[in-house]
Amino acid sequence: MTSEIISIGTELLLGNTINTNTAFLSEQLAALGIDVYYHTTVGDNPKRLQDTLYQAVKRSELIITTGGLGPTADDITKEVICEAAGKRLVLHKPSLDRIDAFFKRIGKSMSPNNIKQAYIPEDGMAVYNHTGTAPGIIMELDNCTIIMLPGPPSEMETMFLKEIKPYLQEKSPYTIISRTIKFFGIGESALESKLRDIIDRQSDPTIATYAGEGEVKVRITTKTVSGQAKLSGLEQVTGVINDRVGEYIYAYDDLSLEHITAELLISSPYTLSLAESCTGGRVSSMLTSVPGVSKSFKGTIVSYSNDIKTNLLGVKKETLETYGAVSRETAIEMAEGARKMCNAHIGLSITGIAGPDGRTPDKPVGLVYIALCTAEGCECFEHRFAGDRTKIQIYAAKHAINYLRKFLVKHIRS
Amino acid sequence: MTSEIISIGTELLLGNTINTNTAFLSEQLAALGIDVYYHTTVGDNPKRLQDTLYQAVKRSELIITTGGLGPTADDITKEVICEAAGKRLVLHKPSLDRIDAFFKRIGKSMSPNNIKQAYIPEDGMAVYNHTGTAPGIIMELDNCTIIMLPGPPSEMETMFLKEIKPYLQEKSPYTIISRTIKFFGIGESALESKLRDIIDRQSDPTIATYAGEGEVKVRITTKTVSGQAKLSGLEQVTGVINDRVGEYIYAYDDLSLEHITAELLISSPYTLSLAESCTGGRVSSMLTSVPGVSKSFKGTIVSYSNDIKTNLLGVKKETLETYGAVSRETAIEMAEGARKMCNAHIGLSITGIAGPDGRTPDKPVGLVYIALCTAEGCECFEHRFAGDRTKIQIYAAKHAINYLRKFLVKHIRS
Numbered sequence: 104m105t106s107e108i109i110s111i112g113t114e115l116l117l118g119n120t121i122n123t124n125t126a127f128l129s130e131q132l133a134a135l136g137i138d139v140y141y142h143t144t145v146g147d148n149p150k151r152l153q154d155t156l157y158q159a160v161k162r163s164e165l166i167i168t169t170g171g172l173g174p175t176a177d178d179i180t181k182e183v184i185c186e187a188a189g190k191r192l193v194l195h196k197p198s199l200d201r202i203d204a205f206f207k208r209i210g211k212s213m214s215p216n217n218i219k220q221a222y223i224p225e226d227g228m229a230v231y232n233h234t235g236t237a238p239g240i241i242m243e244l245d246n247c248t249i250i251m252l253p254g255p256p257s258e259m260e261t262m263f264l265k266e267i268k269p270y271l272q273e274k275s276p277y278t279i280i281s282r283t284i285k286f287f288g289i290g291e292s293a294l295e296s297k298l299r300d301i302i303d304r305q306s307d308p309t310i311a312t313y314a315g316e317g318e319v320k321v322r323i324t325t326k327t328v329s330g331q332a333k334l335s336g337l338e339q340v341t342g343v344i345n346d347r348v349g350e351y352i353y354a355y356d357d358l359s360l361e362h363i364t365a366e367l368l369i370s371s372p373y374t375l376s377l378a379e380s381c382t383g384g385r386v387s388s389m390l391t392s393v394p395g396v397s398k399s400f401k402g403t404i405v406s407y408s409n410d411i412k413t414n415l416l417g418v419k420k421e422t423l424e425t426y427g428a429v430s431r432e433t434a435i436e437m438a439e440g441a442r443k444m445c446n447a448h449i450g451l452s453i454t455g456i457a458g459p460d461g462r463t464p465d466k467p468v469g470l471v472y473i474a475l476c477t478a479e480g481c482e483c484f485e486h487r488f489a490g491d492r493t494k495i496q497i498y499a500a501k502h503a504i505n506y507l508r509k510f511l512v513k514h515i516r517s
Numbered sequence: 518m519t520s521e522i523i524s525i526g527t528e529l530l531l532g533n534t535i536n537t538n539t540a541f542l543s544e545q546l547a548a549l550g551i552d553v554y555y556h557t558t559v560g561d562n563p564k565r566l567q568d569t570l571y572q573a574v575k576r577s578e579l580i581i582t583t584g585g586l587g588p589t590a591d592d593i594t595k596e597v598i599c600e601a602a603g604k605r606l607v608l609h610k611p612s613l614d615r616i617d618a619f620f621k622r623i624g625k626s627m628s629p630n631n632i633k634q635a636y637i638p639e640d641g642m643a644v645y646n647h648t649g650t651a652p653g654i655i656m657e658l659d660n661c662t663i664i665m666l667p668g669p670p671s672e673m674e675t676m677f678l679k680e681i682k683p684y685l686q687e688k689s690p691y692t693i694i695s696r697t698i699k700f701f702g703i704g705e706s707a708l709e710s711k712l713r714d715i716i717d718r719q720s721d722p723t724i725a726t727y728a729g730e731g732e733v734k735v736r737i738t739t740k741t742v743s744g745q746a747k748l749s750g751l752e753q754v755t756g757v758i759n760d761r762v763g764e765y766i767y768a769y770d771d772l773s774l775e776h777i778t779a780e781l782l783i784s785s786p787y788t789l790s791l792a793e794s795c796t797g798g799r800v801s802s803m804l805t806s807v808p809g810v811s812k813s814f815k816g817t818i819v820s821y822s823n824d825i826k827t828n829l830l831g832v833k834k835e836t837l838e839t840y841g842a843v844s845r846e847t848a849i850e851m852a853e854g855a856r857k858m859c860n861a862h863i864g865l866s867i868t869g870i871a872g873p874d875g876r877t878p879d880k881p882v883g884l885v886y887i888a889l890c891t892a893e894g895c896e897c898f899e900h901r902f903a904g905d906r907t908k909i910q911i912y913a914a915k916h917a918i919n920y921l922r923k924f925l926v927k928h929i930r931s
Contacts (some may be wrong), residue, residue, distance in 0.1 A: 116543055117725060118545070119544070121536075122535075122540065125529075126536065127532065129531055130531065130532030132532075133532060140565060141557065142524075142529070142556070142557065144555065151555070312533075313533045383798075383804070384799070384800070384802040387798030387819045388802045391821065391910075392906065394874065394906055400822075405791075405805075405818075410860060411816040415818070415858060461811075493806055496805075
């Protein structure tokens, strides 16, 4: 099936808002085996929207629109599409009741404007909005299916996942199964070169790589017309990938590194404390974004000054004088200090030079030490990261979290 | 001038990459007084790119493309545009020399593929790439100016700001001056309603509002054909905005709240330490993203457990037992503790319930206390934030930073 996505909203053309909806929908459609050939964005302008729609109906079997379903006069998506299709808008009573109930639930009364949202094309199908007021709409026009979704990403994503995805799966002649494998510590091009032969000869399952901020993910997708997905092919490719680059895999699901690591920590008997210098609290902030982590996470000391390294973490003055704040020795004493001061099983520390200032002749910007200590002993790792301050902080934080993850995997399993 | 943006790259249609280039370019073009009517994304497919280009040339005076200027066979932008325009590609020796020099600088040798990047349309103009290898291209076709930019955001943004923006400014009959005003503590709709009359009657200067994560910015833009920008109009609107909602303004420039606050702190005689509970290190991470802050920032104690609140911050056991960890009293003792333990002038603390767990009958998810203490005394602020865990953490962190900013503004000026 060929498809295209039309985003509607003047705020997108003014650059007020980054369009994340198209990337989300494109990834979802790819996973369903639906080809996306075009993304188009138009403003709240009836003529240009109509032109865009006419063109799309001629060249695509599926059109997904986002935006323009709101209650104000600027919201014109279904009005323009109905006019182009020669269809009337009719009041959809169940949607009106849902909108009314939505406002009652949040303790407000429905404004007359919102009634507009309950109108849908005469032979269209209303789609339930789990998180907002505007129903989505599915309608047919000249052998083309048009699906209209609301613009706010949280409403759109929930509606797509709960309502539209099952609809498209049912409509599709295929059964699609996909698996995401997530990697840390290997770049996209290095990963691709290690998997080049299976990427090149892919047909079913298909293999796609996605990269971002030091992480890579691979999605393996298999489809079948028989209704029986070829799970064996998916398992076989997973096995090959695991054999070749298994050491870099941290998840067989689309979860973040901090999420996987925090979940491991929560399920372990260990407690954690942190001592952060150049990352300034970033590791702490990432891990505490995961609900439930308070069970296992005791606290963090962000030691930006040497005072705090000595007074709160117990780093020896001689260590700082002899080796400097950015050194293997200081990292280890910081991790030990965090562990003892917070009475935790694991102490994890980061010290480094995030730049742009702070370099010395023998210590460049990007030099980072990460130490992990328990009562059984310490390990320390040296890294030299490239990039600006933010990139160095992010990479250092993710590497620290990955060392913690590897420690937990090793000690929980053994 | 009417314009449109064409993004080229199959990775965008697969959803591998979020398209941030169009938002950046749209905002820049709007600030130059150039209307953007369409964004289109197509893959690395010659036929569909050509169709898109023909359509764009017919309806727009300016087309900006991004992507497809790389060294591989997939990169087809200038080849397709030249074919459509009936023009040849010719080797541009200065670009070839620059590419060669680029590789020498990073200690690598130029691969034969990269020579392809030095070819430009016969009557096109090569645009210098400050951060990568592919030159940009400016060419004319049927009364339409086509500007081809590289796809990687850092290359594209630098090229636009350093080369294309001055080119468009010169080409434009207008002189454009704009000012960004940034707000914290007021929502976009509340701000719009307070400025409704001046937004409604805007013509020159124009006024646009942009919202994101608890912050709003207003851009005021004035243009003139005489070569003399009407600064007085811009000053007058700034004055009106300042009179009505000045209390929420934190910058007259496009800088982040943490940047403005860290700069204020660095320029002040004060030092800072933090005690974070529900924000888990986020305030610390935000402030330490700003270079140079180590001069004034001593450190942070992230006290996720009550132990650490008592042992490291010196919060009294009775306080925790009587009032709970999420209370005005605990917040104040945390801020006092951070200040004293780190030997800083200012102690800033946050304690609250980020959820989804942790609520009690009288303490809902989203309840947050923020305290700021100095040797002269303490202030404490209660907030009730709505949203999920991440949103509550972000809002709490930004409010804490804003209280610090207000303290610094008051005490530096007085």
